[in-house]
Amino acid sequence: MRIIAVCGSGIGTSAIxxxxxxxxxxxxxxxxxxxxxxxxSIAVAASDAQVVLTSTELAAAxxxxxxxxxxxxxxxxxxxxxxEISGKLEExxx
Amino acid sequence: MTTPSLPDAAVLLGAxxxxxxxxxxxxxxxLTRAGATRDEYTERMIGVIEEFGAYVVIAPGLxxxxxxxxxxxxxxxxxxVTLATPVDFGHPHNDPVRVVIGLAVANAEEHVASVARxxxxxxxxxxxxxxAEARTADEVRALLGLGVPSGEPxxxxxxxxx
Numbered sequence: 357m358r359i360i361a362v363c364g365s366g367i368g369t370s371a372i373x374x375x376x377x378x379x380x381x382x383x384x385x386x387x388x389x390x391x392x393x394x395x396x397s398i399a400v401a402a403s404d405a406q407v408v409l410t411s412t413e414l415a416a417a418x419x420x421x422x423x424x425x426x427x428x429x430x431x432x433x434x435x436x437x438x439x440e441i442s443g444k445l446e447e448x449x450x
Numbered sequence: 451m452t453t454p455s456l457p458d459a460a461v462l463l464g465a466x467x468x469x470x471x472x473x474x475x476x477x478x479x480x481l482t483r484a485g486a487t488r489d490e491y492t493e494r495m496i497g498v499i500e501e502f503g504a505y506v507v508i509a510p511g512l513x514x515x516x517x518x519x520x521x522x523x524x525x526x527x528x529x530x531v532t533l534a535t536p537v538d539f540g541h542p543h544n545d546p547v548r549v550v551i552g553l554a555v556a557n558a559e560e561h562v563a564s565v566a567r568x569x570x571x572x573x574x575x576x577x578x579x580x581x582a583e584a585r586t587a588d589e590v591r592a593l594l595g596l597g598v599p600s601g602e603p604x605x606x607x608x609x610x611x612x
Binding site for chain 1: 498501502503504505506507508509510514516517518519541542543544553555558561562565566568569572573575
């Protein structure tokens, strides 16, 4: 399974999201590769991904950029809240 | 790898700003004072928010101001600015912002360690409020688990306006 964490610049916020998504997956006992990406390269990065994690603020832009990809977009409000991230991942993947 | 540090020049406590642009500008100035960036980087951090919106407000009360690596980044650096009066960035859930962390990275690969460290620190939900209320640069460093750079005296709270 592959998960992409995306932000505007591909550094900073997406990297934090990646770190905490890995923590959330660990709590859920799930294994997945989590990569960080920027919006400009999301279509390629997410071509074989099941889930794209991003901010509510960026969700619309991500949806447009993804086009026909089958990846599900999960909007995260608090990037440091592993509870929130694991709850949303569980709902999506469970 | 050297231990990440936060120089006094990179900390500004109780800044008075009127809007998010001024808040981000202060975080960029702090990075520049610390020798991590040139002024152009500050404008690029503002540009990221103008282009993509307030997604940099990644948790309640906390903005992570940053832009892509570039020639205006002299070395990797962090800055911490706390606001006397919180300001809105336009985020639907996480406004108003009390703490702005400025982040500059020289290349996309090298910053993972410092970002992972930040993620560790802020997974404690109390930390944002504690940083917002910090009175000295030493308190901020202690909360973030960062050291004083070699060559600075440290321990005397320089850079704070308490």
